[in-house]
Amino acid sequence: MSDTLTVNLTVNGEKVSRAIEPRRNLVDFLREDLQLTGSHVGCEHGVCGACTLRVNGEIVRGCLMLAVQAEGAVVETIEGVSDSGEIADLQEAFHERNALQCGFCTPGMLLAAADLLNANPGAGRDQIREHISGNYCRCTGYQAIVDAIEAVGRKRSGQSS
Amino acid sequence: MKAAPFDFVRATALSDVFAAFERHGDDARIVAGGQSLMPMMNMRLAAPRVLVDINHIAELNGVSETDGTLRIGALTRHQELGVNALVAEHAPLLTMASTHIAHPAIRNRGTFGGSLSHADPAAELPACAIASDAVINAVSSSRGERSIKAVDFFLGTFHTALEPDEILVSVDIPIIGAAERVAFDELARRQGDYALVGLAAKGTIEGKTFKDLRLVFFSVADRPILATETIATLEGKDYSPDTVTVAEAALEVDLQDIDSDLHTSAATKTHLARVLVGRVLAELAGEGRQ
Amino acid sequence: MTEKSPLTVLDRPNSFIGKSVSRAGAKRLLEGRGTFVDDMTLPRMVHVAFCRSPFAHAKFGAINSEAAKAASGIISVVTGRELAEYCTPWVGVLTHLQGLKSAPQHAIALDKACWQGEAVVAVIAETRSQAEDAVELVEIDYQELPVVADMETALDDATPVIHSDLGDNLCFQREVDIGEVDKAFADAHCVVEETFNFGRHTGVCLETRAIIADYNPSEEHLTVYLSAQAPHMMKNLYAKHFGLNEDKVRVVCKDVGGSFGIKVHTYPDEMATGALSIMLKRPVKFNADRLESFVTDIHARDHRVKARMAVSKEGKFLAIDMDDLTGIGPYSVYPRTSGIEANQVINLTGGPYTIENYRANARVVFTNKNGMCQYRAVGHPIACAVGEGLVDAAARAMDMDPVELRRRNLIPDDAYPYTYATGLVYEQLSHHQCLDKLLEMMDYDGLRREQAEYRDKGIHRGIGFASMIEVTNPSPAFYGVGGAFISSQEGCTMRLDHTGGITCTVGVTEQGQGSDAVMAQVAATAVGVPMENIRIVSGDTDVVPYGGGTWASRAAGIGGEAALRAGKALRENLLEIAAIILQADAAALDIQDGAVVDADGGTERMPLSELGRIVYFRGDTLPKDVQPELVVTRHYVPKAFPFAFTNGVEAFYVEVDVDTGFVKLLKCWVVDDCGTIINPMLVDEQIRGGVVQGIGGALYEECLYDERGQYLNATMADYLTPMAMEMPDIEVGHVETPTKDSELGAKGVGEAGTTGAPAAIMNAINDAIQPFGKHVSDMPFTPERILKALGKV
Incomplete structure (x- = not known):
């Protein structure tokens, strides 16, 4: 086995330092070392989007980044953006519109949605569909998700829904 | 699956990379965005003993224009290619292609240099590099810097002209001329998927006349294919349905060694390449989609 | 055709039937606070990974696991024969599908793998990574056998028989011939004919199959945390094949990340995980990775x-x-x-x-x-x-x-x-x-x-x-008549708590489709309380009434009817007690919005919390011959x-x-x-x-x-x-x-x-x-x- 390395980063506003194996990817690190189990693991090859995280303000695949690569980084997970209230409107819209069923894709889906609306709250349905096109949902068929994101975007950009 | 164990080197200068090469030889492997390598490692299809992370080498960043050449640093992310104003002005083919690459979360990490070095024959950027007549700059500790024409760079699936001790540092692209146009099209089953067939194109269009075309197909063989026979056939010809027919015929020569993949036979790919060439020529000629 | 009596329980005042109520249980999922199996870690828990056959059909002889056993973090390396001591094989037949035959299947193959991906050796380690490292070190001597890959030729004489004891490769055949088919075709004005091919596909649940088996030898008790649809069915099968007293097996399904029928079957690797927990006397987790899912999920x-x-x-x-x-x-x-x-x-x-x-x-x-x-x-x-x-x-x-x-x-x-x-x-x-x-x-x-x-x-x-x-x-008629312990009935137990809240335990299971929410709507309507007063508990065989779970589009129709019946019965009990307390006629009272009210006019007489307070803490104030029953259970099976x-x-x-x-x-x-x-x-x-x-x-x-x-x-x-x-x-x-x-x-x-x-x-x-x-x-x-x-x- 390879030697462990110490990684220092900020997770959901808290400074974290851990000695870990280099092979530990970021989402496994969050789930297993920090018990932040809200980010999920769906494929481990970068396709499903269940492990979507925010690193230094940008969404990334948590399974395609090593924890040791997050040295000095600011990492935000579903737990962080929930507790801060940042995406409360999105969560409320998802809840009202039933834009989730099993909920396994939801943390990643919400982070992808927040990423889009932060940059472009006026995004149309096609832009929404395109932005979440890397996040697999087996349950909903996506329409409710698109509806919910669209409704929040309209509210945020001051249009009537 | 979980990746096999490895040692990790965080490089902050090229000298760190060379030191790792010296010490570990073939066991060392560079990781940049990791969007192609990490999946392979997570499936244990790749198991490097030492991973050299180049994300913190400042000199590999940046996009700049000097004397008619656009220089794009190896670490430039796909997302940046899509929004960078210099790229949009001087190398719009890359801007067009970038939105076809996977999905936003992947584009935030994946790098231009990584895509070229990885040399996936289904990837968009290698074809764009050839179509743009790009020059790839690589550095080794013993031989210093050298430049490789994109058309000579891709040697096969996951195989490039890079030597084991070399690292790709930047890509130079001649800026687009006033009479030049670019077009990009691919046929992918789903947004962000690898294409069944794709085509990156650039050329001078005078009136309706094609000159100095560069038509590069991807996802058809073990490397991007510069369609030299088709290009030669089209040189000096005006756009017309007949011209398209002639181009389609010439493609048979360029794509005679076309490969099938899991979902699509060589015959279907050949057909789709013909369709694409018609559409892309129309777009270059300002005829819009047929 | 669609006649509705205006007086049904569904049309009660403040009915939630027919309303688009949001799912209370979705909130935790929206904040990443759900509990999927892989989110759980138990003390002394170890992880299993499997050596899987790289061949579609192969015999194997010697297994050399010396190097694997010596690897870092390895607890044990277990073969099919070793595990067979802890888990008996099974045969997938139902008696009402006449003539259907199959061969005994083991949790881990004994000496022959019959599909690419079949588990051949289990490697148990402190972490999944270590288990995977050691999987690569196990040496297995495979001898490839001819492969039956094409169903069109599977019954040909020249095709090898996969299970020689069965005589041929025919699992099941059924013919029906109704009316006068040949005559109809002879008389037809037009005959159309087509061959349809349907691709093989699979469920691709975003949460892959996952199980934690936790055997406690001191009590001979097995707890299984499972991502699944039918906890009672699995409880029966664990007991049966692990040789346990079924009363000492508990299956718990918490949040399930999609199932769609994928998670309603007996999987060899999950059975192996249960057996390994018994063998090793500690919790064992198996979480299929995506590659395993593709080759082993049905x-x-x-x-x-x-x-x-x-x-x-x-x-x-x-x-x-x-x-x-x-x-x-x-x-x-x-x-x-x-x-x-x-x-x-x-x-x-x-x-x-x-x-x-x-x-x-x-x-x-x-x-x-x-x-x-x-x-x-x-x-x-x-x-x-x-x-x-x-x-x-x-x-x-x-x-x-x-x-x-x-x-x-x-x-x-x-x-x-x-x-x-x-x-x-x-x-x-x-x-x-x-x-x-x-x-x-x-x-x-x-x-x-x-x-x-x-x-x-x-x-x-x-x-x-x-x-x-x-x-x-x-x-x-679907499964029960064929001899399988797969329940078609459902139950609901409903309890008034002293707070006025209603706790319902139900046999149907939540997979994200919203069955918990639907049960809550039915319960709230039947009793007459607001949605927020209802709490649904599902998925735990120690707690909930015996039921079949979720499959064949049954949760709302069968589970919902059980909840309706339980709610009506509880309401009746509550009104009986309220009538005594209020010295009123029970028939003149109703329960609306969490309170006992006058049926006529709806004037509030007493909130249910007050009824609960009296019954639970001041039973001395009730007549001596009155024993309130604030818990009821009702069942339903379609007949x-x-x-x-x-x-x-x-x-x-x-x-x-x-x-x-x-x-x-x-x-x-x-x-x-x-x-x-x-x-x-x-x-x-x-x-x-x-x-x-x-x-x-x-x-x-x-x-x-x-x-x-x-x-x-x-x-x-x-x-x-x-x-x-x-x-x-x-x-x-x-x-x-x-x-x-x-x-x-x-x-x-x-x-x-x-x-x-x-x-x-x-x-x-x-x-x-x-x-x-x-x-x-x-x-x-x-x-x-x-x-x-x-x-x-």
């Missing part, structure tokens, strides 16, 4: 159907004659068997129509591929596509509008109860009402005009329909019919790029009749999600194998699932025909969308390319298949 739908239909000059369907062949892997999957899908195909084909002459032959054969079994809408999409494909073929052959042809043959809405040729009994369906509503929603005539205009411009759009029936609310059939109709509007073979889905409409609708939003979302899974089968999904039985596309990059960009908006409408078999009147809706989508898409594509005189019938409809049909490749 597959479905790999059918080849040759079918023909006879039609009269007037466009009347006279007869269907079909032959279905399916290859189900090396074992019939336990305990539901792998004969059910074929059985459904030959039961359901043509089911919406008045067809009296019917002949079908289904053969289910063994192959050296991963096992096939029940996945969402079992057999329905196949039966629907065959039937609806024949209907559209007839419409083309007779140059008739496909809607008009359907109208002439759909069972009239006033013809019920109706018995279909295959013996299916329909209580009351509404095909014509549904079709009328659908045509109005989609503006059929306008769409046909638009299609013609586009066609003139060289753009090829098509409209496709599928009328469908769906099996829901299954009675014991009047073997199944509560539902019906519906779907339509797709598509555009085919005839140069590339690409299909763009422009729009989809669905009208479904699932009886009483408890929560319209959840019903619509079940339909939408179901439609999109049907789209997957129609356009994208296929498990590809080569002739050596090697699985070729075991990644999510190569196995294409529907993603957001390509999916259409789906408009959903309803007709409500409640079943009279229950007071609630609800039927199931979980599988309707999946049933009709492939057929409607096929018909839409064929409508689009009709000007070329071509059509397709092999799913999925890839660009290549469409180009080949068009003669362009």
Whole structure:
């Protein structure tokens, strides 16, 4: 086995330092070392989007980044953006519109949605569909998700829904 | 699956990379965005003993224009290619292609240099590099810097002209001329998927006349294919349905060694390449989609 | 047809039936605070990974695990023979599927692997990574055997027999021959014939299969945390095969990340995990990775159907004659068997129509591929596509509008109860009402005009329909009569707490479809309390009434009726006590919005919290002969019919790029009749999600194998699932025909969308390319298949 390395980063506003194996990817690190189990693991090859995280303000695949690569980084997970209230409107819209069923894709889906609306709250349905096109949902068929994101975007950009 | 164990080197200068090469030889492997390598490692299809992370080498960043050449640093992310104003002005083919690459979360990490070095024959950027007549700059500790024409760079699936001790540092692209146009099209089953067939194109269009075309197909063989026979056939010809027919015929020569993949036979790919060439020529000629 | 008494419990004041209430349980999932199996860590827990056969069919002899055992973090390396001491083999048969046979299957193969991916050795380590490291160090001496990869030749004499004890590779065969089929074909004005191929596909639950088995030897007690649909069924099977007292087995299903039928079967690696926990006397976790999921989660739908239909000059369907062949892997999957899908195909084909002459032959054969079994809408999409494909073929052959042809043959809405040729009994369906509503929603005539205009411009759009029936609310006729301990009844225990809150424990399980929310709506309505006063507990066999769980679109219809009955009984008990406390007549009281009120006028007399306070803490103030019962349990099992059939109709509007073979889905409409609708939003979302899974089968999904039985596309990059960009908006409408078999009147809706989508898409594509005189019938409809049909490749 390879030697462990110490990684220092900020997770959901808290400074974290851990000695870990280099092979530990970021989402496994969050789930297993920090018990932040809200980010999920769906494929481990970068396709499903269940492990979507925010690193230094940008969404990334948590399974395609090593924890040791997050040295000095600011990492935000579903737990962080929930507790801060940042995406409360999105969560409320998802809840009202039933834009989730099993909920396994939801943390990643919400982070992808927040990423889009932060940059472009006026995004149309096609832009929404395109932005979440890397996040697999087996349950909903996506329409409710698109509806919910669209409704929040309209509210945020001051249009009537 | 979980990746096999490895040692990790965080490089902050090229000298760190060379030191790792010296010490570990073939066991060392560079990781940049990791969007192609990490999946392979997570499936244990790749198991490097030492991973050299180049994300913190400042000199590999940046996009700049000097004397008619656009220089794009190896670490430039796909997302940046899509929004960078210099790229949009001087190398719009890359801007067009970038939105076809996977999905936003992947584009935030994946790098231009990584895509070229990885040399996936289904990837968009290698074809764009050839179509743009790009020059790839690589550095080794013993031989210093050298430049490789994109058309000579891709040697096969996951195989490039890079030597084991070399690292790709930047890509130079001649800026687009006033009479030049670019077009990009691919046929992918789903947004962000690898294409069944794709085509990156650039050329001078005078009136309706094609000159100095560069038509590069991807996802058809073990490397991007510069369609030299088709290009030669089209040189000096005006756009017309007949011209398209002639181009389609010439493609048979360029794509005679076309490969099938899991979902699509060589015959279907050949057909789709013909369709694409018609559409892309129309777009270059300002005829819009047929 | 749909009569509703205005006095039913469903119409009580403040009823939540028919309201789009949001799911209370969804909030934790939105904040990443759910508990999926892999989120759990138990003290002393270890992880298992498996050496899996790289060959589709191979004997193996010596296993050298010395290096693996010496690797870092390794607890144990266990072979099939070693594990067999702790887990007996099983055979996936049901007695009512006569003649169905299979071979004993072990948790870990003993000496022969029968599909690529079968577990051969278990490696247990402190971490999953370490287990995987050591898996690579185990040396296994394989000798490859001839592979049965092609179902078409599986029964040929020259083909090797996979299980020699069985004599041949035939798992199951069933023939039906009703009426005078040959005469009908001889008399027919028109005969259409087609061969349909359905790609093998799989569930791809985003949460892969996961289990933690925790055996406590001091009490001989096993707790299993499982991502699954049927906890009581699994409890029985664990006890049976691990040799435990069933009363000392507890199965707990917390949050489940999608199931769709994938998580209702017995998986060898999960059984191995349970047995390993007993062997090692500590908790063991197994979480399939995505690659393992593709080669071990059950597959479905790999059918080849040759079918023909006879039609009269007037466009009347006279007869269907079909032959279905399916290859189900090396074992019939336990305990539901792998004969059910074929059985459904030959039961359901043509089911919406008045067809009296019917002949079908289904053969289910063994192959050296991963096992096939029940996945969402079992057999329905196949039966629907065959039937609806024949209907559209007839419409083309007779140059008739496909809607008009359907109208002439759909069972009239006033013809019920109706018995279909295959013996299916329909209580009351509404095909014509549904079709009328659908045509109005989609503006059929306008769409046909638009299609013609586009066609003139060289753009090829098509409209496709599928009328469908769906099996829901299954009675014991489905599995119980076949000898399996799979419960068709459901129970609900309901308790008034001293706070005025109601706690319900239910046997049906939440998979994300919203069954907990639906139970809460029924309970709140039946008792008369606000939604927020209801708490639902499900998924824990130590806590909930015995029940079947979630499958075959049964949770709302069967579980909901049990909850309704429990709620009514509890309400009666509460009113009895309230009448005593208030010295009133119980009949003059009601419970509304969490309080006892005057039935007439609704004036509040006493909140339920006050009733709870008195009963729980001041029983001394009640008359001596009164003993309040604030907990009730009620059960329900469907009896009047073997199944509560539902019906519906779907339509797709598509555009085919005839140069590339690409299909763009422009729009989809669905009208479904699932009886009483408890929560319209959840019903619509079940339909939408179901439609999109049907789209997957129609356009994208296929498990590809080569002739050596090697699985070729075991990644999510190569196995294409529907993603957001390509999916259409789906408009959903309803007709409500409640079943009279229950007071609630609800039927199931979980599988309707999946049933009709492939057929409607096929018909839409064929409508689009009709000007070329071509059509397709092999799913999925890839660009290549469409180009080949068009003669362009």
